[in-house]
Amino acid sequence: MSGLFIAGTDTGVGKTLVAKALIERYVAAGKRVAAMKPVSAGCVQTPEGWLNDDVAQLRAASNVALPLALMNPYAFELPIAPHIAAQLAGIEIDLARIESAYREIAVQSDEVIVEGVGGLLVPLNANQTAADIVVRLNLPVILVVGMRLGCLNHALLTVEAMQQRGLTLAGWIANRIDPAMPAFDANLASLQARISAPLWGLASSSTLRWQENIPF
Incomplete structure (x- = not known):
């Protein structure tokens, strides 16, 4: 089993788009691919429990059937920062529970795609972040x-935070969430010059175009 963690420079930057695309790529290659979103905020009540739209999309793309509570151990109704959502719900997010769920998923899968919540340093509790x-x-x-x-600032700060924690950046995706962004090519070139990890793909709207150098 192997896995990837999908992080973002902010909320709403396209983590789910990229996670789905990775799942679909691995599924097309004949892999058993599971999806996980350890923490979600902004859910609707269903007979199975609180369901986040990102989780629903990942679940539909995956070919490993999982209980909702295993795939998404912490799900909160309001679309707010997870530590605040947890406080309002009267609970504390416990990384041991998240790790246990991940290990249970991993034994059923060839690949596990884990989508983060918000940006990399969004708080989970008083002492821990998504990182x-x-x-x-x-x-x-x-x-x-x-x-x-x-x-540029958001991306480079995120990369620096990863380096400080000894995390491995396998690659990155540039998602053009502002179609009218001035000097897009110059900004992309600036990031490529400053991020040592390879650019894996370019996304825009609901599409993602992979680069030729990605390792799978």
Whole structure:
């Protein structure tokens, strides 16, 4: 089994788009591919429990059937920062529970695609952030960069935070979330010059075009 963690420079930058595309690529290659979103915020109540739209999309793309509570151990109704959502729900997000769920998923799969929540340093509780999930699961990261004004700072700060924690950046995706972004090519070139990991793909709207150099 191997896995990847999909992180983003912010919320709403296309992590789910990239996670789905990775799942579909592995499924097409004949792999058993599971999806996991350890923490979600912004859910609707269903007979199976709280369901987040990102989770529903990942579940539909995966070919490993999982109980909702295993795929998404922490699901909160309101679309707010997870540590605040957890406080309002009267619980604390526990990384041991997330790791246990991941290990249970991993034994059923060839690949596990884990989608993060918000940006890499969004708090989970009083002492831990989403980055601590990556540390705990020991997964390489694919970083989704939301290409809009401010993306250089957001991306480079995220990469620096990863380096400080000893995380492995396997590659990154440039997602043009602002179609009217001025100097897109110059911004992309600036990121390529400053991020040592390879650019895996270019995304825009609901499509993703892979680069030729990705290792699968």
